[in-house]
Each structure stands twice: as C-alpha cells, then as structure tokens.
Amino acid sequence: MTPTDARRTAAKEWELRLYIAGKTPRATRAFENLRRICEEHLAGRYRIEIIDLLKNPTLARGDQIVAVPTLVRKLPQPLKKIIGDLSNTQRVLVGLDIRERIAP
C-alpha cells in the first residue's frame, strides 16, 4: 500500500503519523510498540501512516521533525508529538491523551 492509498481510505478518529529515517531497529521497535498500543486502546479507530524521511526528506519540514522516530497525532486535534521508540507505554498513552479519552 502506498501513502496515496492510505490517504484514500476513510478518515479515522485517530490519525497518527510515524516519522522514521530508514529501517533501523529503533524504527521497527517504534512501529511495533505503536501498533501494539493502538490495538490495545484504539482498535478499529486508528490509522497509522509511516513516513520514511530517507525517501521523502522534504516532508520533515511540514511537521517540524527533528528527532526520529517522531509520532505525530494529526487527529484528534490538537496536534501532539511524541519522540522516541515508544517503549514507555505509559508516556505514550499520556502523550496521545489516550488514557483520558478511554477512561471516562
């Protein structure tokens, strides 16, 4: 599936974008962590777009990416950024505001 295909799919409540730079172990780890967390908490309501900056370097500018990996929560608003390999699940949940939205 290409990014274009991904964009064509129906909008989800949670739109996440993971920026990586090449298939590094850290990137793989981040992606796996993210998928696990999403499956646990947002099953069926999320979409993950992965942008490899090595292939699309110009995209780094738009979301002000400096650190890699960076997870950007495009939706729901407001925009949130989480850097690192997402191995600290608690922090990811806080960073994405998932806990509050799930808990009530």
Place this chain on the structure above:
Amino acid sequence: MEQSVYFDYGSRVTPPGTVGGRFKNRKEPMSLPRESSSVKGIQKCPTGIRGLDEITGGGLPKGRPTLVCGGAGSGKTLLAMEFIVRGARQFGEPGVFFAFEETTADLAANVASLGFDLPALVKQKKLALDYVRIERSEIEETGEYDLEGLFVRLASAIDGVAAKRVALDSLEALFAGLPNEAILRAELRRLFEWLKKRGVSAVITAEQGRGSNLTRHGLEEYVSDCVILLDQRVANQIATRRLRIIKYRGSAHSANEYPTLIERHGLSVLPISSLGLSYPVSTRRVSTGIARLDAMLGGKGFFKGSSIMVSGTAGCGKSSIAASFADSVCARGERFLYCSTEESPEQLIRNMASIGIDLGRHVRSGKLLFHTVRPTLYGLETHLVKLHGMVEDFSPSAIVIDPVSNLEAIGTDQEIKAMLTRMIDFLKNRGVTTLFTALTGNGSFETTTVGISSLMDTWILLRMVESASERNRLLYVLKSRGMGHSNQMREFVLSDRGIGLVDVYAGPGAVYTGTERINQEARDKAAGAAARRNAESRGRELAQQGAVLRAQIASLQAQLAAVVSRRDHEGAEEGARLKALNGDRAALTRARRAD
C-alpha cells in the same frame, strides 16, 4: 479492524539527494579567491565580512565547522547570515541557513535592511532557508531517539541548492526543546562529524556561557577548528562590540579583540594589528590651499599621505585651515572626507563662505563628503570602524578630523592615542593625507591634550596674541618631518577674500600683530620721515656754515693780501728814504769839507 500501514521494508537503495547519498557530493575543495599563500595546510573560506577575512588570514576554515558564541545581541545571527549570503552572492557558494529561533519570514525581514534579499536568493536557488521549531511543551519523550530528522532536513536543503556553506542559528535551542541531554550531546557530536564529512563550511552559533564556559551548553567541546567570540560591553554608557578569535586550529591568528560594528552593510570588524609601520611613503606634495603656508613648508606643502596636526585655542582658525585644505584638494578633482565632531555641514559651509571658501560646490559635485557626528554617540572603536568604512567606500585622497580633541569625552588619553595610532596607520597605508585639528588649552601651546605629537609628521600651531585690546592669530610650523620648513611666525589673517599669512612686525623686544603691527609700521614710517627731514636741514645748516667760513676765509685772505702789499710798498719807501738819507749825508759831508 482497519488499519493502513505504509512501511517499506524493501529495498534499502536510497535515491540521490537523500541522506544515504550524503557523502557522495563531497567535492574537492575549490581554490579560494583570497587564499593566503602564507597559511599552510588549512584552506579558507572567505566570509566577505569587512575585516574578518583580514584577521583570519582569508576566512573561516573551509569544509569545517566554526563556532560563533556571544551574548544576546552580540551579532551572532548576523555573522552567520552574512557568511551565507555573501558566500552565495560574492563567492559563488550557495548556502543553507537553519534558524532555530526565528521564523524564516522574520529572518528575511530583519536582514532586508542590510540589503540582503533572502527570498530572491531562495528563488535563485542560491540559498535554502529553514525554520526548525522545537516546542518542549508539545513533545513527549517515550524512549530512545536520534536527530536523524534534522540530518535529513539539512541534507535535503544542502542537496537542494548544492550548498557549500551551512549556518545553524542557534543549535542550543535543541537543548531547550528536547529532553535527554545525553542523547542530544551524542547527536551533536555526530552532527559536527557529519558536517565535516559533507565538506561544508559551517557556522554554528551559541549563546555565551557563564564564567569560563564559552557557551551555555559546552558546544565548544565539539567544534575544535575555529571558535569566535562576540562580545558587547558598555563603558561610559557607550556600547562597543568586539570580536575575538579564541581558537583557529592550523592557522595563525591574533588573540586580540577587534572592535566590531553593525553598519548598514552588515558587520564590520576592524583589523588593528595587521597594520604597522611599513606603509608606502610618498614624496608627492600636496598644497595646503594657502600659498604662503606652502612656502613655509619647504615651498610645496604637505607630503601626500602624511599626518598633520593643526592645534590652537578656541577660535584661532583651525577649521578655516582645514576648509582651505579641503577646498584645494577638491578643486584639483580629488575626493575629500570632512569629519566634523562639532559643526553640521550646513553650518560649516555657511561659515566658510564668509571667508571666501565655497565648500558647497564640492559637496554638489560629489568631491566633498561631510561626516558629522557627536563623539559621544558611540565609542572610540565604533568611530574608528565607521571611519574605516567611509574611507573604503569613498576612497578620499585626504581627510580632516575637526577637531580630534573632542574624542577626549569618550576615552582616556591612552585609549585615544591607541585609536589615533590605528587610524593613522590605516590612513597612511592607503596614502590618505590626514589633517587633524586639536583644541588646546590656553596655557600649553605646544602640548595637545591627547599627547599625540609623535604621531604627527607636520604640526602647525595657531595661537592668539592679545595686545592693545585686540586678539590676533599667529601661525607657525612647530615641526614638519622631511622638509626644510620655515622658522618664522606669521600673522594669520582671515578676511572675506580667504586666508592670508602676513609677516609679523618683529621689532626690538616685541612682536606686533594686527592693528598694532599696522600702527607700528606707520609710526616707523613717520619716524623715518622726520629723521630724514632732520638730516636734510642739518645738512643745509652745515653747508651754510661752510659757506660762511669760506666767506670769512676769503675776506681774511683779502686782508692778508692787503697787508702783504702794504708791507712791500712800505719797504720800498723806506729804502728810498734810506738811500736819500745816505745821499743827503754824502752831500752834507761834501758840503762840510771843513772836516
């Protein structure tokens, strides 16, 4: 469950122009337009910043990072920006500017006043601008990370314009924006290595640290090739910027602080010690604009490129001499820079018109440039840098600083002397004839307060002489190196026909000037006439006496003649009588026969 994942684990072939290809574009270092052959090993990358290339011997290290640190407002961003913009415009080296603290729009607006049109350069593909915004509050750290995102952006920007130069202003924003300093430090080390490998000449700015730390976050630890410190200090309420090269690996550099200025063209660094006493010497002479003053200076005037001091008390005509000099230089078609620390150009033009010197026409013809500024407006160094800039832009053949003694307000004698030494060295090097005027106190005619006599080649002294309810001006040449100069005092007369020098009346025991001189001359003339009249009448008297005597002699001689003739006559008569007597006696004897 629906999810769309795009994650290409496939080919690891990276297209050109991305990070993977980042080491490929490294080219052999280009030969530099201003490479100094005396510097071995290190190739330099000219900044185009006035003065900076001189003190670094050709520029910043080529293909290596340079750290520029300094406090707020010390000109770090400007230095970095000039390095990039001038590189793109003057040296054909496209550049990348990464701003961490200002948006690109702000940046472009800020430097537009310096004549840097960033959007145009971006359009011409000579410049890539990027604003890297890191907001701590928006960022959550959830594990290990690196700064590959920044690398990618940099690489993309560098490849986009084939950049040879990079500026990062200022990297320290990363420390504020990103958690985990250990990662950050490791990544910065990698960044500098990466920049070196790419072979770009980079300028990295950083905030000055406290105490012995050059930078707040110790960036100097990573940049070991060249470190420049910018500094702004305030003394006597006057701020002066200074630049110092703390370190320049592989290149000779001076450890001095150099005064620095932000002008309308950008930064200016003032090289001081690059000059010395090895300037070219001219035997050409320059008229002073006053014929008789030329005559006093060996008949020909000043030496071209010499330094001249005209000192005197208030109102003794220093500016008039300066204006006269300016007038004559401009009339010959050469350019003249008139730096006034006291009067506005309009006032000077008006005042000089009153003594028949029309400076206005030279201003209109562009030969004469006035630079008027109050000394207290900024520090000594700033004045010096300004002067440098003007001399370089206008390239006058002579300049006047009128009066230089006003600088006392902003520095100690020693500082002023140091500044003037630099100024004179600079001007002599360029063969610019320099005339300083200095106001002296009433008591000391031969000491200017700045004590700069040894710097001067020619020293003309003006003094006021008070006598007979008048103040008059006296001029003399105290010294003039390399020419036979007059030892005479002249009276200095200002009239609507210009400046004149008149012989003073030097009578026994006194020197007369002004109306007294005229009076004395008149008195002398009168006395002479009387004496002449006296002599004439005495002559006549004696002639008369002579005539009388001659008459007496004549009459006595007549008497003498009369006496002589009478004696002769009477002698003859006596003889006759004796003869007769003797005859009578004989007759008688004969008659008496009786005896």
